[in-house]
Amino acid sequence: MKQVLLFALLLPLTGLVAQTPNQKLQRAFKQFSSVKSFKSDVYIKFNLPSVNIEDMSGKAFYKAPVKFRVRLKGIAFLPKDNPFRVFELIRDSSQYASVANGVEKIGSEQCQVISVIPNADSDLVFAKIWLGEKSNCPLKMQLTSRSNGVVVVENTYGRYATKSLPDKMRFTVDMNKFKVPKALTADINSAPKKSSGSNQKSTGTIEFVFSNYALNATIDDKVFVE
Amino acid sequence: MLELIKIETFKIAAKPRSYIGFAAVTAIVVLIQLALYADGQSYLDFLIQSLNQTFEIEGIGFNGNMVGFIILQTLIIQMPLLVALVSGDAISGEMQGGTIRGLLTKPVSRSRILWAKFAASELYTFLLVLWLGVLAWLGSLLLFGEGDLVVLKSDSLVIVRSADTAWRFMSAFVLAFVSLSVVVSLSFLLSAMSENSIAPIIITMSIILLFTIIGTFDIPIFNKIKPWLFTTHMIVWRNFFDRPLPMNQILTSLSVMLFHIAAFLTLTHVYFNKKDITQ
Amino acid sequence: MQKPIPILEIENLRKRFGGFQALDGLNLSVQRGEIFGFLGSNGAGKSTTIRCLLGLIAPDSGNIRFRGEPIRPGQRDFLRQVGCIIEKPDFYGSLSALRNLEISARMYGMKPSSAEMQEMLVLVGLETRGNDAVKTFSQGMKQRLGIAQALLHQPELIILDEPTNGLDPKGMIDLRNILRQLKTELGKTIIISSHILSEIEQLADSFCIIDHGKTIAQGNTAEWLSEKNMLLSIETDQPDALAEHLRQSGRSVEAPKPGSNSITLTADRSEIPEIQRFLAQTGLPVYSISPRKRLEDLFLQLTEQSERHAGTH
Numbered sequence: 001m002k003q004v005l006l007f008a009l010l011l012p013l014t015g016l017v018a019q020t021p022n023q024k025l026q027r028a029f030k031q032f033s034s035v036k037s038f039k040s041d042v043y044i045k046f047n048l049p050s051v052n053i054e055d056m057s058g059k060a061f062y063k064a065p066v067k068f069r070v071r072l073k074g075i076a077f078l079p080k081d082n083p084f085r086v087f088e089l090i091r092d093s094s095q096y097a098s099v100a101n102g103v104e105k106i107g108s109e110q111c112q113v114i115s116v117i118p119n120a121d122s123d124l125v126f127a128k129i130w131l132g133e134k135s136n137c138p139l140k141m142q143l144t145s146r147s148n149g150v151v152v153v154e155n156t157y158g159r160y161a162t163k164s165l166p167d168k169m170r171f172t173v174d175m176n177k178f179k180v181p182k183a184l185t186a187d188i189n190s191a192p193k194k195s196s197g198s199n200q201k202s203t204g205t206i207e208f209v210f211s212n213y214a215l216n217a218t219i220d221d222k223v224f225v226e
Numbered sequence: 227m228l229e230l231i232k233i234e235t236f237k238i239a240a241k242p243r244s245y246i247g248f249a250a251v252t253a254i255v256v257l258i259q260l261a262l263y264a265d266g267q268s269y270l271d272f273l274i275q276s277l278n279q280t281f282e283i284e285g286i287g288f289n290g291n292m293v294g295f296i297i298l299q300t301l302i303i304q305m306p307l308l309v310a311l312v313s314g315d316a317i318s319g320e321m322q323g324g325t326i327r328g329l330l331t332k333p334v335s336r337s338r339i340l341w342a343k344f345a346a347s348e349l350y351t352f353l354l355v356l357w358l359g360v361l362a363w364l365g366s367l368l369l370f371g372e373g374d375l376v377v378l379k380s381d382s383l384v385i386v387r388s389a390d391t392a393w394r395f396m397s398a399f400v401l402a403f404v405s406l407s408v409v410v411s412l413s414f415l416l417s418a419m420s421e422n423s424i425a426p427i428i429i430t431m432s433i434i435l436l437f438t439i440i441g442t443f444d445i446p447i448f449n450k451i452k453p454w455l456f457t458t459h460m461i462v463w464r465n466f467f468d469r470p471l472p473m474n475q476i477l478t479s480l481s482v483m484l485f486h487i488a489a490f491l492t493l494t495h496v497y498f499n500k501k502d503i504t505q
Numbered sequence: 506m507q508k509p510i511p512i513l514e515i516e517n518l519r520k521r522f523g524g525f526q527a528l529d530g531l532n533l534s535v536q537r538g539e540i541f542g543f544l545g546s547n548g549a550g551k552s553t554t555i556r557c558l559l560g561l562i563a564p565d566s567g568n569i570r571f572r573g574e575p576i577r578p579g580q581r582d583f584l585r586q587v588g589c590i591i592e593k594p595d596f597y598g599s600l601s602a603l604r605n606l607e608i609s610a611r612m613y614g615m616k617p618s619s620a621e622m623q624e625m626l627v628l629v630g631l632e633t634r635g636n637d638a639v640k641t642f643s644q645g646m647k648q649r650l651g652i653a654q655a656l657l658h659q660p661e662l663i664i665l666d667e668p669t670n671g672l673d674p675k676g677m678i679d680l681r682n683i684l685r686q687l688k689t690e691l692g693k694t695i696i697i698s699s700h701i702l703s704e705i706e707q708l709a710d711s712f713c714i715i716d717h718g719k720t721i722a723q724g725n726t727a728e729w730l731s732e733k734n735m736l737l738s739i740e741t742d743q744p745d746a747l748a749e750h751l752r753q754s755g756r757s758v759e760a761p762k763p764g765s766n767s768i769t770l771t772a773d774r775s776e777i778p779e780i781q782r783f784l785a786q787t788g789l790p791v792y793s794i795s796p797r798k799r800l801e802d803l804f805l806q807l808t809e810q811s812e813r814h815a816g817t818h
Contacts, residue, residue, distance in 0.1 A: 051277065052469050053385040075374040075385050077281040175280050233608055240599050324595030331559045331591070332612035333584040503561040
């Protein structure tokens, strides 16, 4: 009797473990799909090797399926990739092929690593998603696009984890060494810095810290227009 | 003393050459403003093209702060010539015109005459810098509007928020004034030594040119003397647009420049007081 | 009667420029209220003396006394009592005559009214040009403006270094008249340096001749040009023989210049008839006897003596 009871209890779990990468992605999309729109405050922290810029505050806007925009006062260096594009990609499982790449731990959470390859000829050519087994949220994404190269996004979740809305979103970008002709700058007499190579690449991060989410609020499309 | 300064200021005001500086600043500033008004954005795009590939650059556009900064950066090369035109003539002009004899036979000590002339030259320099500030910065703000400032360095750029620019510009203008005062005191010394007013101007500019050339070469022997050249420190005003503020560098440069001013003026004082007026 | 204290005395003034001894123990003395001619050839040291006095050049040694009190060269309270023009008056050309006067006056701590400045311009005959830029002025007008500038602060002593340089004859006459007026009407003491001796002869109450930085003669002009010590120029075919005869009779005769048909001797006016008789007795041909007694002759005589003296040393 005990054995029967144990089997009955474990049956749903065995079904879960047996989910295909596509099913896991669908489940993740479903969790997010209840968010039709949001607006929130966003605090942006920059850590870019060639750009000395102060952290700044602004507003973030999202509207399903894939409109996302950060509105700020002043100059800001933002990642070119829309981090919510991945949900647009995984919305329809017929649009992509997915492959499980094992498990990895991010922080304290075990993640399924799933590679996603779009079927259609789109700008996004490849995505690798670290999907939290417990939270069902994408904890990390590596997006490779034709236009923007490789961008890594790491998400940290809190109050809105059940809706896959992160508290923090950290973008890691590869930067070519910033070079301006000396004649155009005024540090003419400054001591030359030792260079480690002319095509030196370095990595920078931009971190969005979201707060005060207002979910499914009415958002004018004008917000997304340049 | 105030009366003497007034007289010397009046003399400067009466010379047509004194207006060359103001005319040149006005012409250059207006020219740059017009050029940037017409094609500033593409100039900016060119400068940040390498970053455009990586980032979505929000809110970038030409504004008064950027134009003001570009003009300040461009004009700092010409300003020494413009101030030397007046300060280099302060004593030698009196020699050349013969008025030095009348001047030095008045019941006023040579030291007081010298200081009054220096004060008047400094006043001229201050007004020229002020005019540059009004025209290049405030004028550009009116023409292009406010906005964040992009400061280009050879290997990076610094974004200064619009609200954070006013004190930086004002401090930069003060430091630019101090660096031009080094030029004033140098040309003053040469002016005391010369009997025509062209030589001090040419020699002043030649020294600045030579030191600047030394400053641009990355040669070990030059690197050793660079920290002692006043021209190395004349662009320290730019540091007010850096973050975090390189206060040590600013103070070092300020000290070197003040030392040069003091040294040049002491030499001028000694030389001028001992000089026999024979011509 | 006690001799009045000179307004200005210079004693043993020396100045060397490199290897050139410009002033070599120069002395002079100027009495109050006189026009004093300061004479010397170009390079004799006139300008250097004046420049030392006014502080433009630092002398190596020497004493200067003003109203009997020792002063330093260029001492400020002395300069307050002096108005001067050195070589030529130079002004700020783009400024008007009135503005130049105002600048000069302010250097003395004065704030002259327009009326006071205009008064000065009237004195020098420039009343209609006060508002004109000085660069439009002729040299004579500048000279006159220079005098106005030198007088504006009402100095006791006026020093004019070569004031007639660059002046046309009319300008010279005008200047002479102004200086006489300054002396007689305003009681100013005027030191005027020049190498144009005829000018000084007409103006100066006393004079000083310098050569090679030394005083070679100084005194009252009238006394020096009196009937004593006249120069007589005697025209003859045989100057050497005639000079020898005169010397033998105990007279002071200058050696005839080679090729010259005249000799010069020094004598009082009262001696001329006796000299005529003596010349007749010699039997030598004499065509004329001309009394010459001008400052110019005295100057030439003294400077030539000085040259000879310098040559023997």
